[in-house]
Amino acid sequence: MQRYQCIMKKFQTLLYYCYSPIANAEQFAADHLAFCKSLNLVGRIIVADEGLNGTVSGSRESCETYMASIKADERFAKTDFKIDDVEEPSFIKMHCRYKSEIVHSGLRDPKIIDPNRQTGKHLEPAEFQKMIDQDDVVILDVRSNYEHNLGRFKNAVTLDIENFRDFPEKINELAQYKNKKVLTYCTGGIKCEKASALLLHHGFNDVYQLHGGIIKYGKEAGGEDFEGKCYVFDNRIAVDVNTVNPKVISTCYNCGKVTPKMINCANPECNEHITQCDECGHELQGCCSTACISNPRRRPYDGTGYYVKVPQPVNKVS
Structure with a gap:
C-alpha cells in the first residue's frame, strides 16, 4: 500500500512567496517563465519589483530543482516553500507575469508598507497554537469573504472584503482591538506581511502573523481549531487542514445544507466563488443561480466547479 501511494503521489505543488x-x-518574469517551462512545471507566478509570489506544480524532481534554484539566488534564499504531495499537477498551464505588486493592496508607499522593513512578529505554528486561546488575543483573518466562508480559525474576526485591496478600508473597524494582541493569518503568509505592517502603521502595538499561514499550520500543528477547508488558488480549489478536531462550517449558497465543497459559477461572466452542495450543483448545472444557467457562454459542469481559462479567439484584420 505504501508503494502504491508513493506511485500515485509522484507530483508536488509548491506554494511560496518572497519579498x-x-x-x-x-x-526577470519572461526569463523565469522560460526556466519553469524547461522544467515542465505548471502554475502561476507573479513577479513584481518587490518580489515573487507563486504556486507551481510538477514532478518531484522538477520541484526539487526549482526550489534549489530559487534558494541559490541570494535575493530569494530566505524563501519558505510549503510542499504538498499531489496525485496530479495542480494546474494545466504555466504563467509567470509581471505586476505592480505580488499581492495587490493598492499601497505601494514604502514608508507605509515595506515587509523587509517592518511587519508583525512572526509566529511559528506551535507558537500561534499556544496563543490563540489567550484572553488578550484577537485572531484576525485578512482573507476575502469566499475564503473565510469556506474555512477559518475558531473565534476568528473576519472582514467583509471581496479582495485584499479592500483591507485598508477596514482599519477603522478594527480600532477596538488596538490594545489586544492581534494575530493575523492568511493562506500562506503573504497577505499578513502587508496587513500587519499596515496595522502597525495605524497604531496597533502588538501585532503578530502566522508564519507560513494556514497551510504550514496544518502540516506542523495538525490544523487544530481551524474549522472547515482552506481555499487554494489552483485546480484543487480547497484542501483539508485539520487532522485533530475537524469540522465543516460552510453551507450551500443555494439551499443552506452543510457542505465543504466550493466552486466557481459556470457562467464565466459571473464566475462567483460559492460553496455549493452536489445536489444543487447538478440541478443548477454548476451555476450560482437559475439566471446564470441561461447564459450562452455557460461552461459545461463536470462536478468539480473548476474551469481552465480558454484563450479567446483573436479577430484578424485583413
Whole structure:
C-alpha cells in the first residue's frame, strides 16, 4: 500500500512567496517563465519589483530543482516553500507575469508598507497554537469573504472584503482591538506581511502573523481549531487542514445544507466563488443561480466547479 501511494503521489505543488527587490522585474518574469517551462512545471507566478509570489506544480524532481534554484539566488534564499504531495499537477498551464505588486493592496508607499522593513512578529505554528486561546488575543483573518466562508480559525474576526485591496478600508473597524494582541493569518503568509505592517502603521502595538499561514499550520500543528477547508488558488480549489478536531462550517449558497465543497459559477461572466452542495450543483448545472444557467457562454459542469481559462479567439484584420 505504501508503494502504491508513493506511485500515485509522484507530483508536488509548491506554494511560496518572497519579498525581495528585483531589478528589471519584467525581464526577470519572461526569463523565469522560460526556466519553469524547461522544467515542465505548471502554475502561476507573479513577479513584481518587490518580489515573487507563486504556486507551481510538477514532478518531484522538477520541484526539487526549482526550489534549489530559487534558494541559490541570494535575493530569494530566505524563501519558505510549503510542499504538498499531489496525485496530479495542480494546474494545466504555466504563467509567470509581471505586476505592480505580488499581492495587490493598492499601497505601494514604502514608508507605509515595506515587509523587509517592518511587519508583525512572526509566529511559528506551535507558537500561534499556544496563543490563540489567550484572553488578550484577537485572531484576525485578512482573507476575502469566499475564503473565510469556506474555512477559518475558531473565534476568528473576519472582514467583509471581496479582495485584499479592500483591507485598508477596514482599519477603522478594527480600532477596538488596538490594545489586544492581534494575530493575523492568511493562506500562506503573504497577505499578513502587508496587513500587519499596515496595522502597525495605524497604531496597533502588538501585532503578530502566522508564519507560513494556514497551510504550514496544518502540516506542523495538525490544523487544530481551524474549522472547515482552506481555499487554494489552483485546480484543487480547497484542501483539508485539520487532522485533530475537524469540522465543516460552510453551507450551500443555494439551499443552506452543510457542505465543504466550493466552486466557481459556470457562467464565466459571473464566475462567483460559492460553496455549493452536489445536489444543487447538478440541478443548477454548476451555476450560482437559475439566471446564470441561461447564459450562452455557460461552461459545461463536470462536478468539480473548476474551469481552465480558454484563450479567446483573436479577430484578424485583413
